[in-house]
Amino acid sequence: MTILVTGATGFIGSHFCVQALQQGLDVLLLDNLENSSLKVLDAIEQVTGVKPNFIEADLRDKSQLTQIFSVNKIDSVVHFAGYKAVGESATNPLMYYRNNVAGSINLLEVMKEQAVHKLVFSSSATVYGEPVFNPYTEEHRKLPFNPYGQTKSMMEDMMADLCKSDSQFSMVALRYFNPIGAHPSGKLGEDPKGIPNNLMPYITKVAVGELAELGVFGDDYDTVDGTGVRDYIHVMDLAEGHVKAIEYLNNHKGYEAINLGAGHGYSVLQLVKAFEDVNQVKIPYVIKPRREGDLAAYWADATKAEKLLGWTTQLTINDMVRDSWAWQSRNPKGYN
Ligand SMILES: NC(=O)c1ccc[n+]([C@@H]2O[C@H](COP(=O)([O-])OP(=O)(O)OC[C@H]3O[C@@H](n4cnc5c(N)ncnc54)[C@H](O)[C@@H]3O)[C@@H](O)[C@H]2O)c1
Known part of the structure; x- marks a missing residue:
């Protein structure tokens, strides 16, 4: 019952691997290390006491994927791998379509060929675009306004179509x-x-101390203090959402898109203040003009995740700022 984890050494993938290993799940880690480090494997081992199985591979190489699926007993896939920078996707869209869409098609084709039917995919609230209503429910229309969001939306549509075409598939975005x-x-x-x-x-x-000050883009939005409001979620809560999604796939067929969010938002300045208060560190900031494309406020309606997955967030904004600082202060240069 091996779970193949793509993008496993990245930010979210690595936290999912810790959560999965600590719950006794058998995971096979895959990454091309383009945006992550081999040192993540040591960190996972230190935290879990388990030496993770890792394969360096690229989703854009289908023959490599076929080989991996034929020699491992893969039961399901958690697919984190991809590019994620919105601005870069606007300047280099084809690179994003090639990696996030074509790479994912390779994965879906190999899954079909090898009769692996269960997939959990990293999608994003970006698929919704400008809010018609807030909080976003999963029924909110999709209208992403950058190529990155398009790649997520296209992948969701492919998953839905595949599940429609073959009732053996069960997939969650x-x-x-x-x-x-x-x-x-x-x-x-x-x-x-x-x-x-x-x-x-x-x-x-x-x-x-690596950067001099924080730029806050816009303080004249219609929000609690004029700065943008977002739904922040602790990466460990997010990781647990994936464990619950795998359990769900074991008992359901078809396709579902599910929001993973806290169900409420904090403004930029509320987050800065929480960081300062909890960690006793000052964050100098300057107010800058609004950035094009930024939204004033949005957050998740997270009731579907609770209903289908039995999942809600457990950790607070104070946990988030404390743990972010614990990581950065102990590793000022990250994994290097
Ligand atoms: N971090 C966020 O704010 C956020 C929000 C919404 C959705 N997501 C999505 O969640 C997923 C994980 O995000 P993250 O923050 O952990 O990003 P990350 O960049 O830290 O991790 C992604 C990993 O995928 C790997 N990768 C990229 N292309 C690959 C390929 N072709 N083959 C093999 N490995 C490849 C990278 O080396 C990296 O380790 C991404 O799909 C991202 O779009 C992230």
Whole structure:
């Protein structure tokens, strides 16, 4: 009953592997290491006491995938691998379609050929686009406004079509809201290359002195303090959502898209203040003009996850800021 985990050494994949190994699940880790480090494997071993099985491979190489599926007894797949930078996807869309869509088609084809029918996929709240209503339910229309979001939406549609075409398949697309935090041990965390695209790694890099100040884009939105509001979710809660999704797939057929979020939001300045209060570290920031494409506020309606998966978030904003800082302060240069 091996679970193949693609993108396993990345931020979310590595936390899922810890959660899965600690619950006695058998996972086979796959990554091309393009955006992650082999040192993650040592960290997983230190935390779980289990030496993970790892294969360095690229989803764009179908023959490599076929080989992996033919020599391992793979029962299901958790598919994290892909590119995730929204801005980069706008400047280099074909690279995103090639990796996130064509790479995923390879995976789906090999799964079909090898009769592996269960898949959990990392989708994103980005698929919804501009909110018609808030909080987003899974029925909210999909209208992503960048190539990254398009790749997620296309992959969801392919999964739904595949499940319609063959009733043996069972697949879940998990639409993540804003994953932050780190493993509470401080041994695993988010390690973006270069200047971070996301708020929390930016905050921790300011806290550690690598960046001088945080830019807050817009303080005139119609929100509690004028800054943008997002639904932050602790990466360990997110990881547990995947364990629950695998249990669900073992007992259900067909396709479902499910939001994974806390069901409420915090503003940029609320997150900064929580970070400062919990960690006793000052985060200098400057207000900058709004960024094109940024939304004022959105969060998840998380009731479907509770109903179908029996999952809700357990950890608070204070846990998220504490664990993010535990990781960054103990590893100022990430895994290097
Ligand atoms: N982090 C977020 O805020 C967020 C939000 C919504 C959805 N997601 C999705 O969740 C997934 C995981 O995100 P993450 O934050 O852990 O990203 P990450 O970049 O840390 O992890 C992705 C991993 O996939 C690997 N990879 C990329 N292309 C590959 C390929 N062709 N073959 C093999 N490995 C490949 C990378 O080396 C990396 O280790 C991604 O699909 C991302 O789009 C992330």
